[in-house]
Amino acid sequence: MEDITKVIIPAAGNGTRFLPYTKAIPKEMLPLLDKPALQTIIEEGIASAIKNYIIVTSRDKSSIENHFDAHPALEAFLKEHNKESLVECIDRILKTTEFTYVRQQEALGLGHAIWLARHCIQKEYFGVMLPDDIIVSKQPALEQLMRIAYQERASVIAIQEIPLECAPSYGIISVKKQITTHLFQVGSVIEKPSQKNAPSNLAIIGRYVLSHKIFNSLDYIRNYSVDEIQLTDAISHMLHNNEKVFAYKVQGIRYDIGTPTGWVKAIISLALQHPHYQGSIRRYINELNTVESHLYNTSKNIEHSI
16 A cells, blocks of 8 residues: 555535624634634644645635745744744745645535545545544554555545434444454444434544545445445445455544534643643632632733733
8 A cells, every 4th residue: 555645625615603704704714722613624634644635615715825825924024033933834834734725605515625635645645634523542543544544455444433312413433343442443433323224323523535436436425325425334345345444443532613602611621631621620610609809800811921
Protein backbone atom coordinates (compact mmCIF):
# COMPACT_ATOMS: atom_id res chain seq x y z
CA MET A 1 0.00 0.00 0.00
CA GLU A 2 1.28 3.47 -0.89
CA ASP A 3 1.58 6.16 1.75
CA ILE A 4 -1.65 7.87 2.76
CA THR A 5 -1.14 11.58 2.09
CA LYS A 6 -4.63 13.01 1.46
CA VAL A 7 -7.60 13.82 3.65
CA ILE A 8 -11.10 14.95 2.73
CA ILE A 9 -12.73 17.30 5.24
CA PRO A 10 -16.48 17.86 4.72
CA ALA A 11 -17.20 21.44 5.83
CA ALA A 12 -20.32 22.32 3.86
CA GLY A 13 -23.00 21.97 6.54
CA ASN A 14 -25.34 24.81 7.42
CA GLY A 15 -24.65 24.68 11.16
CA THR A 16 -28.32 25.25 12.02
CA ARG A 17 -27.80 24.27 15.68
CA PHE A 18 -25.54 27.30 16.08
CA LEU A 19 -27.78 29.91 14.46
CA PRO A 20 -27.68 32.87 14.37
CA TYR A 21 -23.86 32.62 14.81
CA THR A 22 -23.54 30.49 11.69
CA LYS A 23 -25.55 32.91 9.54
CA ALA A 24 -22.28 34.70 8.79
CA ILE A 25 -19.51 32.45 10.17
CA PRO A 26 -18.98 28.77 9.27
CA LYS A 27 -19.54 26.33 12.12
CA GLU A 28 -16.12 24.87 11.36
CA MET A 29 -14.61 28.21 12.38
CA LEU A 30 -16.07 28.08 15.89
CA PRO A 31 -13.23 28.89 18.30
CA LEU A 32 -11.70 26.24 20.53
CA LEU A 33 -9.71 28.38 22.96
CA ASP A 34 -7.36 30.34 20.67
CA LYS A 35 -7.94 28.68 17.29
CA PRO A 36 -10.82 27.62 15.02
CA ALA A 37 -12.06 24.05 15.37
CA LEU A 38 -11.06 23.33 11.78
CA GLN A 39 -7.47 24.28 12.50
CA THR A 40 -7.40 21.75 15.33
CA ILE A 41 -8.46 19.08 12.82
CA ILE A 42 -5.79 20.16 10.33
CA GLU A 43 -3.12 20.01 13.05
CA GLU A 44 -4.15 16.42 13.83
CA GLY A 45 -3.71 15.62 10.15
CA ILE A 46 -0.28 17.23 10.02
CA ALA A 47 0.76 15.24 13.10
CA SER A 48 -0.35 12.15 11.11
CA ALA A 49 1.96 13.14 8.18
CA ILE A 50 -0.91 14.27 5.93
CA LYS A 51 0.12 16.91 3.40
CA ASN A 52 -2.92 17.35 1.14
CA TYR A 53 -6.33 18.56 2.37
CA ILE A 54 -9.45 18.58 0.23
CA ILE A 55 -12.03 20.71 2.01
CA VAL A 56 -15.62 20.47 0.79
CA THR A 57 -17.31 23.81 1.41
CA SER A 58 -20.48 25.63 0.43
CA ARG A 59 -21.69 29.14 -0.19
CA ASP A 60 -20.57 31.86 2.25
CA LYS A 61 -17.64 29.86 3.67
CA SER A 62 -14.83 31.92 2.16
CA SER A 63 -13.49 32.60 5.67
CA ILE A 64 -12.20 29.01 5.71
CA GLU A 65 -10.09 29.66 2.62
CA ASN A 66 -8.98 33.03 3.99
CA HIS A 67 -7.86 31.51 7.27
CA PHE A 68 -5.58 28.99 5.55
CA ASP A 69 -3.97 31.57 3.31
CA ALA A 70 -1.18 34.11 3.52
CA HIS A 71 -2.03 37.62 4.79
CA PRO A 72 0.93 39.86 3.87
CA ALA A 73 -0.49 43.03 5.44
CA LEU A 74 -1.16 41.34 8.77
CA GLU A 75 2.21 39.61 8.71
CA ALA A 76 3.99 42.92 8.06
CA PHE A 77 2.08 44.58 10.91
CA LEU A 78 2.93 41.81 13.36
CA LYS A 79 6.59 41.79 12.32
CA GLU A 80 6.78 45.55 12.86
CA HIS A 81 5.43 45.09 16.40
CA ASN A 82 7.48 41.94 17.20
CA LYS A 83 4.36 39.78 17.40
CA GLU A 84 5.07 37.27 14.62
CA SER A 85 4.55 34.44 17.12
CA LEU A 86 0.79 35.09 17.02
CA VAL A 87 0.54 33.55 13.56
CA GLU A 88 3.42 31.08 13.69
CA CYS A 89 1.04 28.11 13.85
CA ILE A 90 -0.65 29.19 10.61
CA ASP A 91 2.71 29.81 8.94
CA ARG A 92 3.77 26.26 9.78
CA ILE A 93 0.56 24.89 8.26
CA LEU A 94 1.01 26.90 5.06
CA LYS A 95 4.62 25.73 4.66
CA THR A 96 3.84 22.02 5.04
CA THR A 97 0.44 21.53 3.41
CA GLU A 98 -1.59 22.04 0.25
CA PHE A 99 -5.29 22.87 0.18
CA THR A 100 -7.90 22.13 -2.46
CA TYR A 101 -11.45 23.44 -2.11
CA VAL A 102 -14.51 21.77 -3.59
CA ARG A 103 -17.96 23.42 -3.56
CA GLN A 104 -21.03 21.42 -2.54
CA GLN A 105 -23.91 23.35 -4.05
CA GLU A 106 -26.66 21.37 -2.37
CA ALA A 107 -26.73 19.66 1.03
CA LEU A 108 -27.12 16.03 -0.03
CA GLY A 109 -25.35 14.28 2.82
CA LEU A 110 -21.89 13.19 3.93
CA GLY A 111 -21.60 10.59 1.18
CA HIS A 112 -22.31 13.22 -1.47
CA ALA A 113 -19.67 15.55 0.00
CA ILE A 114 -17.06 12.78 -0.16
CA TRP A 115 -18.14 11.86 -3.71
CA LEU A 116 -17.60 15.44 -4.88
CA ALA A 117 -13.90 15.16 -4.05
CA ARG A 118 -13.42 12.01 -6.13
CA HIS A 119 -11.36 13.76 -8.83
CA CYS A 120 -8.73 14.59 -6.20
CA ILE A 121 -8.18 10.94 -5.26
CA GLN A 122 -6.32 8.43 -7.43
CA LYS A 123 -6.24 4.67 -6.82
CA GLU A 124 -5.16 5.17 -3.23
CA TYR A 125 -6.34 5.14 0.36
CA PHE A 126 -7.27 8.47 1.90
CA GLY A 127 -8.49 9.86 5.19
CA VAL A 128 -11.77 11.53 6.09
CA MET A 129 -11.96 13.84 9.11
CA LEU A 130 -15.22 15.34 10.36
CA PRO A 131 -14.77 18.74 12.06
CA ASP A 132 -17.53 18.05 14.61
CA ASP A 133 -15.31 15.46 16.29
CA ILE A 134 -12.29 16.69 18.21
CA ILE A 135 -10.14 13.82 19.50
CA VAL A 136 -7.35 14.48 22.00
CA SER A 137 -4.83 11.65 22.22
CA LYS A 138 -1.12 10.96 22.57
CA GLN A 139 -1.05 9.40 19.11
CA PRO A 140 -3.22 11.35 16.63
CA ALA A 141 -6.53 9.60 16.02
CA LEU A 142 -6.08 9.59 12.25
CA GLU A 143 -2.61 8.12 12.58
CA GLN A 144 -4.05 5.30 14.69
CA LEU A 145 -6.41 4.41 11.83
CA MET A 146 -3.63 4.73 9.25
CA ARG A 147 -1.56 2.21 11.19
CA ILE A 148 -4.44 -0.30 11.02
CA ALA A 149 -5.02 0.42 7.32
CA TYR A 150 -1.37 -0.33 6.52
CA GLN A 151 -1.52 -3.45 8.69
CA GLU A 152 -4.74 -4.88 7.23
CA ARG A 153 -4.51 -3.29 3.76
CA ALA A 154 -8.16 -2.32 4.05
CA SER A 155 -10.51 0.50 4.97
CA VAL A 156 -10.78 1.40 8.65
CA ILE A 157 -13.44 3.41 10.49
CA ALA A 158 -13.15 4.89 13.97
CA ILE A 159 -15.62 3.68 16.58
CA GLN A 160 -16.52 4.41 20.18
CA GLU A 161 -18.57 2.51 22.72
CA ILE A 162 -21.79 4.37 23.49
CA PRO A 163 -24.86 3.79 25.68
CA LEU A 164 -27.43 1.95 23.57
CA GLU A 165 -29.99 4.71 24.09
CA CYS A 166 -27.70 6.93 21.97
CA ALA A 167 -27.73 4.50 19.00
CA PRO A 168 -30.39 6.46 17.03
CA SER A 169 -27.85 9.30 16.67
CA TYR A 170 -25.04 7.22 15.15
CA GLY A 171 -24.06 4.72 12.53
CA ILE A 172 -23.67 1.40 14.37
CA ILE A 173 -21.56 -1.56 13.28
CA SER A 174 -22.10 -5.28 13.74
CA VAL A 175 -18.97 -7.32 14.44
CA LYS A 176 -17.99 -10.07 12.03
CA LYS A 177 -14.80 -10.89 13.91
CA GLN A 178 -12.97 -9.43 16.89
CA ILE A 179 -9.23 -9.20 16.16
CA THR A 180 -7.98 -7.52 19.37
CA THR A 181 -9.51 -5.66 22.29
CA HIS A 182 -9.88 -2.57 20.11
CA LEU A 183 -9.93 -3.90 16.54
CA PHE A 184 -12.89 -5.53 14.79
CA GLN A 185 -13.76 -6.72 11.32
CA VAL A 186 -17.06 -5.10 10.37
CA GLY A 187 -20.00 -7.31 9.45
CA SER A 188 -22.51 -4.59 8.60
CA VAL A 189 -23.29 -0.92 9.21
CA ILE A 190 -26.69 0.47 10.14
CA GLU A 191 -27.36 4.19 10.04
CA LYS A 192 -29.16 5.51 13.14
CA PRO A 193 -30.95 2.32 14.23
CA SER A 194 -33.45 2.26 17.07
CA GLN A 195 -32.08 1.13 20.41
CA LYS A 196 -33.94 -2.14 19.94
CA ASN A 197 -32.43 -2.80 16.48
CA ALA A 198 -28.85 -1.71 17.19
CA PRO A 199 -26.51 -4.65 16.46
CA SER A 200 -23.95 -3.43 19.02
CA ASN A 201 -22.96 -0.42 21.09
CA LEU A 202 -20.04 0.38 18.75
CA ALA A 203 -20.74 3.72 17.06
CA ILE A 204 -18.93 5.28 14.12
CA ILE A 205 -17.23 8.59 14.89
CA GLY A 206 -15.66 11.16 12.60
CA ARG A 207 -12.43 9.56 11.40
CA TYR A 208 -12.04 7.17 8.47
CA VAL A 209 -9.35 5.73 6.23
CA LEU A 210 -11.05 4.56 3.05
CA SER A 211 -10.13 2.78 -0.14
CA HIS A 212 -10.71 4.63 -3.42
CA LYS A 213 -13.27 1.88 -4.11
CA ILE A 214 -15.69 3.83 -1.89
CA PHE A 215 -16.35 6.06 -4.92
CA ASN A 216 -17.70 3.12 -6.93
CA SER A 217 -20.05 2.38 -4.05
CA LEU A 218 -21.07 6.03 -3.79
CA ASP A 219 -21.83 6.01 -7.54
CA TYR A 220 -24.04 3.00 -7.02
CA ILE A 221 -25.84 4.57 -4.04
CA ARG A 222 -26.42 7.80 -6.01
CA ASN A 223 -28.42 5.87 -8.62
CA TYR A 224 -30.94 4.75 -6.02
CA SER A 225 -30.89 7.49 -3.41
CA VAL A 226 -34.03 9.58 -3.09
CA ASP A 227 -32.72 11.84 -0.35
CA GLU A 228 -29.29 12.32 1.21
CA ILE A 229 -26.42 10.06 0.18
CA GLN A 230 -25.11 8.39 3.31
CA LEU A 231 -21.48 7.33 3.63
CA THR A 232 -22.60 4.39 5.77
CA ASP A 233 -24.69 3.09 2.85
CA ALA A 234 -21.61 3.17 0.63
CA ILE A 235 -19.57 1.33 3.26
CA SER A 236 -22.35 -1.29 3.44
CA HIS A 237 -22.18 -1.62 -0.35
CA MET A 238 -18.43 -2.24 -0.13
CA LEU A 239 -19.04 -4.94 2.48
CA HIS A 240 -21.66 -6.62 0.30
CA ASN A 241 -19.09 -6.71 -2.49
CA ASN A 242 -16.60 -8.58 -0.32
CA GLU A 243 -14.43 -5.59 0.55
CA LYS A 244 -13.00 -5.90 4.05
CA VAL A 245 -13.68 -3.01 6.40
CA PHE A 246 -12.26 -2.80 9.90
CA ALA A 247 -13.32 -0.74 12.90
CA TYR A 248 -10.95 0.52 15.55
CA LYS A 249 -11.71 1.92 18.99
CA VAL A 250 -9.66 5.09 18.77
CA GLN A 251 -7.64 5.71 21.92
CA GLY A 252 -8.20 9.20 23.26
CA ILE A 253 -10.89 11.59 24.44
CA ARG A 254 -13.53 12.55 21.90
CA TYR A 255 -15.47 15.79 22.05
CA ASP A 256 -18.60 16.20 19.93
CA ILE A 257 -18.77 19.91 19.15
CA GLY A 258 -21.75 19.55 16.84
CA THR A 259 -24.05 21.08 19.46
CA PRO A 260 -23.64 24.20 21.62
CA THR A 261 -23.55 22.09 24.80
CA GLY A 262 -20.86 19.79 23.40
CA TRP A 263 -18.87 22.78 22.18
CA VAL A 264 -18.93 24.46 25.61
CA LYS A 265 -17.90 21.19 27.30
CA ALA A 266 -15.01 20.83 24.86
CA ILE A 267 -13.77 24.37 25.53
CA ILE A 268 -13.87 23.87 29.29
CA SER A 269 -12.12 20.51 29.08
CA LEU A 270 -9.45 21.74 26.66
CA ALA A 271 -8.87 24.81 28.83
CA LEU A 272 -8.30 22.57 31.86
CA GLN A 273 -5.62 20.72 29.87
CA HIS A 274 -3.91 23.85 28.54
CA PRO A 275 -0.87 25.08 30.50
CA HIS A 276 -1.72 28.74 29.91
CA TYR A 277 -5.41 28.63 30.79
CA GLN A 278 -5.83 25.74 33.24
CA GLY A 279 -5.00 27.63 36.46
CA SER A 280 -7.45 30.47 35.91
CA ILE A 281 -10.27 28.23 34.66
CA ARG A 282 -9.82 25.70 37.47
CA ARG A 283 -10.03 28.47 40.07
CA TYR A 284 -13.14 29.82 38.38
CA ILE A 285 -14.86 26.40 38.44
CA ASN A 286 -13.83 25.64 42.03
CA GLU A 287 -15.26 28.96 43.22
CA LEU A 288 -18.61 28.70 41.42
CA ASN A 289 -20.51 27.32 44.42
CA THR A 290 -18.73 29.37 47.06
CA VAL A 291 -18.94 32.93 48.34
CA GLU A 292 -15.75 33.58 46.35
CA SER A 293 -17.72 33.18 43.12
CA HIS A 294 -18.08 36.05 40.65
CA LEU A 295 -21.80 35.87 41.46
CA TYR A 296 -21.04 37.47 44.81
CA ASN A 297 -17.82 39.31 44.03
CA THR A 298 -18.12 41.07 40.67
CA SER A 299 -14.43 41.99 40.70
CA LYS A 300 -13.78 38.32 39.92
CA ASN A 301 -15.01 39.02 36.39
CA ILE A 302 -12.00 41.28 35.79
CA GLU A 303 -8.81 39.40 35.02
CA HIS A 304 -5.90 40.69 32.98
CA SER A 305 -3.58 37.70 33.19
CA ILE A 306 -4.96 35.93 30.12
